[in-house]
Amino acid sequence: MADQHAPSPVDAPPSMVPALRWDEPPEGPVLVLLDQTRLPVEEVELVCTDVPALVGAIRTLAVRGAPLLGIAGAYGVALAAARGFDVDDAAQSLAGARPTAVNLGYGVRRALEAYRRALDASGDLASAAAGALAEARRLHREDAEGSAAMGAAGLALLDELLPGGNHRILTHCNTGALVSGGDGTAFAVALAAHRAGRLRRLWVDETRPLLQGARLTAYEAARNGMAYTLLTDSAAGSLFAAGEVDAVLIGADRIAADGSVANKVGSYPLAVLARYHHVPFVVVAPTTTIDPDTADGASIEVEQRPGQEVTEVMAPQTAGAEVGGALPVAPLGTQAYNPAFDITPPELVTALVTEHGALSPVTGSGIADLCARSRPATIG
Numbered sequence: 609m610a611d612q613h614a615p616s617p618v619d620a621p622p623s624m625v626p627a628l629r630w631d632e633p634p635e636g637p638v639l640v641l642l643d644q645t646r647l648p649v650e651e652v653e654l655v656c657t658d659v660p661a662l663v664g665a666i667r668t669l670a671v672r673g674a675p676l677l678g679i680a681g682a683y684g685v686a687l688a689a690a691r692g693f694d695v696d697d698a699a700q701s702l703a704g705a706r707p708t709a710v711n712l713g714y715g716v717r718r719a720l721e722a723y724r725r726a727l728d729a730s731g732d733l734a735s736a737a738a739g740a741l742a743e744a745r746r747l748h749r750e751d752a753e754g755s756a757a758m759g760a761a762g763l764a765l766l767d768e769l770l771p772g773g774n775h776r777i778l779t780h781c782n783t784g785a786l787v788s789g790g791d792g793t794a795f796a797v798a799l800a801a802h803r804a805g806r807l808r809r810l811w812v813d814e815t816r817p818l819l820q821g822a823r824l825t826a827y828e829a830a831r832n833g834m835a836y837t838l839l840t841d842s843a844a845g846s847l848f849a850a851g852e853v854d855a856v857l858i859g860a861d862r863i864a865a866d867g868s869v870a871n872k873v874g875s876y877p878l879a880v881l882a883r884y885h886h887v888p889f890v891v892v893a894p895t896t897t898i899d900p901d902t903a904d905g906a907s908i909e910v911e912q913r914p915g916q917e918v919t920e921v922m923a924p925q926t927a928g929a930e931v932g933g934a935l936p937v938a939p940l941g942t943q944a945y946n947p948a949f950d951i952t953p954p955e956l957v958t959a960l961v962t963e964h965g966a967l968s969p970v971t972g973s974g975i976a977d978l979c980a981r982s983r984p985a986t987i988g
């Protein structure tokens with residue numbers, strides 16, 4: 609079951625309600641999510657007391673973005689264990705809630721393996737639940753550390769690619785603190801540039817159809833006092849043509865073994881534009897987003913979302929309102945093509961920034977080296 613805490617005002621910078629937190633009120637453990645469907649209108653927390661509520665929050669994008677999905681999945685297993693639900697069933701439904709972001713299954717697997725290890729060692733369900741929770745907390749912490757490392761490595765790369773600073777960066781979707789235990793992925797690099805006084809402007813793609821850029825990235829940029837400008841996705845071409853973009857920074861939902869990158873739909877057109885205009889196109893993602901078991905871009909499952917997300921515009925829900933209204937923007941019965949992600953081939957990616965630094969060019973062997981460095985340290 610999910611219910612809602614009292615909202616807090618959005619104009620109270622600098623601290624933001626955490627994207628996700630574990631809590632243990634007297635009634636039992638809960639996972640508390642900042643409901644991203646309500647932003648930027650209001651900060652409302654969604655309290656999940658069971659796994660179906662969390663799966664619902666994942667499907668509706670109340671909680672979203674690859675790294676945070678992994679963290680949420682791990683805490684979901686811990687929640688099921690702590691509340692005495694069937695942990696294997698919970699893991700299965702969590703891992704299947706969305707198909708593209710590899711971190712979701714990764715986080716679920718880590719907590720499940722920790723649960724099983726603790727159960728084998730102790731034979732005791734309470735110890736097993738504690739093991740799953742400790743692993744979720746570890747993943748949460750690692751993500752924050754990885755985010756700081758990516759911010760620093762990404763800024764060093766920008767300084768190398770664009771000597772002189774004063775960067776004008778275009779970004780797509782939302783990749784900041786709302787998707788992470790830390791400052792995020794691509795957004796963490798822009799924020800590091802801002803903090804170092806080297807960000808002239810952050811160009812924020814609105815990111816149709818669910819407006820993660822307009823609703824969430826603009827919100828995070830404003831809270832951090834960054835100079836930012838919002839644009840429609842289709843305005844990006846003219847911005848490149850005018851010479852106003854120095855680099856593109858995006859995140860990733862899954863990176864295949866050949867270096868192909870699945871990210872929010874609209875990323876691939878930006879990569880094509882960037883190549884045509886000789887602008888660096890940089891992907892920023894933790895190594896947990898690399899999936900060595902998926903050979904190439906064509907093998908990545910791309911989530912298809914309901915057509916209504918395109919044929920209707922949702923008014924954000926506000927506290928006190930019965931429902932957020934849906935306004936039709938196409939004739940009744942119109943069919944819509946609505947993939948959540950697209951695939952950018954590695955040859956269009958200038959560099960991949962992970963917590964281990966920048967990989968450039970992005971090749972299958974470079975990806976394999978990164979996996980060899982990271983996997984044993986992070987799994988298990």
Ligand SMILES: CSC[C@@H](O)[C@@H](O)C(=O)COP(=O)(O)O
Pocket residue numbers: 669672673674675709780781782783784787792793794820858859860861871872873948
């Ligand atoms: C660090 S976040 C990287 C990606 O997860 C992000 O760019 C993205 O595509 C998120 O999609 P969403 O559908 O909002 O979950």
